[in-house]
Amino acid sequence: MTGRAAPAKLRNESLTQLPMPRAAAAADPFTAIADPTRRAILAMLLDGDAPVTEIAAGFAMSRPAVSRHLRVLRDARLVRERRGGEDGRQRVYQLTPAPLREVAEWTRAYERYWTRNLAGLKRHLERTGEAP
Amino acid sequence: MTTATTPDPTPSTTPGTPDAGGPTDAEVVRSTVDIAATPERVFDALTDPRELAEWWGSDDTHRARDWTVDARPGGAWGADTVDADGNPGRLEGEFRVVERPRVLETTWHPSWDDAPSVVRYELEPCDVDGRAGTRLTVTHVGPTRGAVTCLRGVRGLARHWPLVTAHPLRPRPSWSRAARPVRAR
Numbered sequence: 001m002t003g004r005a006a007p008a009k010l011r012n013e014s015l016t017q018l019p020m021p022r023a024a025a026a027a028d029p030f031t032a033i034a035d036p037t038r039r040a041i042l043a044m045l046l047d048g049d050a051p052v053t054e055i056a057a058g059f060a061m062s063r064p065a066v067s068r069h070l071r072v073l074r075d076a077r078l079v080r081e082r083r084g085g086e087d088g089r090q091r092v093y094q095l096t097p098a099p100l101r102e103v104a105e106w107t108r109a110y111e112r113y114w115t116r117n118l119a120g121l122k123r124h125l126e127r128t129g130e131a132p
Numbered sequence: 133m134t135t136a137t138t139p140d141p142t143p144s145t146t147p148g149t150p151d152a153g154g155p156t157d158a159e160v161v162r163s164t165v166d167i168a169a170t171p172e173r174v175f176d177a178l179t180d181p182r183e184l185a186e187w188w189g190s191d192d193t194h195r196a197r198d199w200t201v202d203a204r205p206g207g208a209w210g211a212d213t214v215d216a217d218g219n220p221g222r223l224e225g226e227f228r229v230v231e232r233p234r235v236l237e238t239t240w241h242p243s244w245d246d247a248p249s250v251v252r253y254e255l256e257p258c259d260v261d262g263r264a265g266t267r268l269t270v271t272h273v274g275p276t277r278g279a280v281t282c283l284r285g286v287r288g289l290a291r292h293w294p295l296v297t298a299h300p301l302r303p304r305p306s307w308s309r310a311a312r313p314v315r316a317r
Contacts, residue, residue: 107161112193115163122167
């Protein structure tokens with residue numbers, strides 16, 4: 001059961017420092033969109049497909065750096081590359097946002113999880129009392 | 133945080149809602165429960181492996197066993213899990229803050245999540261049913277710190293959202309499937 005939704009502000013700075021994934025997580029959508037540059041690339045592609053040159057022009061970083069970000073997004077299947085342009089030889093990127101559903105489900109799942117978990121803790125402690 | 137003066141028999145869990153200014157408020161789950169037990173007692177129930185085996189989880193989510201806990205900063209903890217469908221999993225993490233009896237903070241690495249997150253327990257003494265009790269608040273910060281909400285605030289993603297919600301989910305523990313479909317704003 002969930003209570004009335006209310007803003008949940010983070011009061012502790014340490015909570016904003018998330019741990020690194022243990023395994024190579026290049027293919028998961030969470031890691032892919034946790035980076036602000038990659039979010040900006042996705043936002044750019046919301047307006048329509050764009051060739052690599054146009055994407056790179058939007059950022060003050062090297063082309064290899066942009067390419068690395070695009071590869072992470074590709075591995076997470078959030079974008080796909082196709083051939084396009086007038087000569088059909090440009091590399092054009094297209095947004096494929098379906099994997100974002102995994103991320104959106106996360107909050108709903110853990111609302112239920114913690115409600116049940118804490119109810120179980122309360123029952124356990126109030127049944128057994130002070131002495132373990 | 134205010135001290136509770138009336139007992140709250142059921143946990144209240146609120147999802148984070150997006151803050152217009154910052155991305156860090158979404159994907160934060162906060163759950164609170166008032167327990168008629170002292171903070172020391174509650175803290176020990178959160179960190180003692182034998183007790184954890186007695187109360188953690190539920191038939192609706194999963195059961196956890198074979199707990200190991202090293203309740204120190206940097207200490208590791210973990211348990212083997214089985215969900216309602218009988219699927220095995222592993223839940224583990226490392227403590228970042230261990231301040232008995234008020235604060236416990238840990239990384240959260242379950243086998244069923246794509247990326248790690250952080251869980252923080254805060255224990256505040258309060259009266260519960262006229263007894264020395266504890267208001268326990270759990271804050272679970274999601275792996276992307278509001279990245280999805282940032283994206284959804286960008287004009288144009290709404291037209292993609294039906295495609296997003298139609299995307300098949302990978303197999304997940306039965307308890308983690310949402311009860312309602314996700315809707316775009």
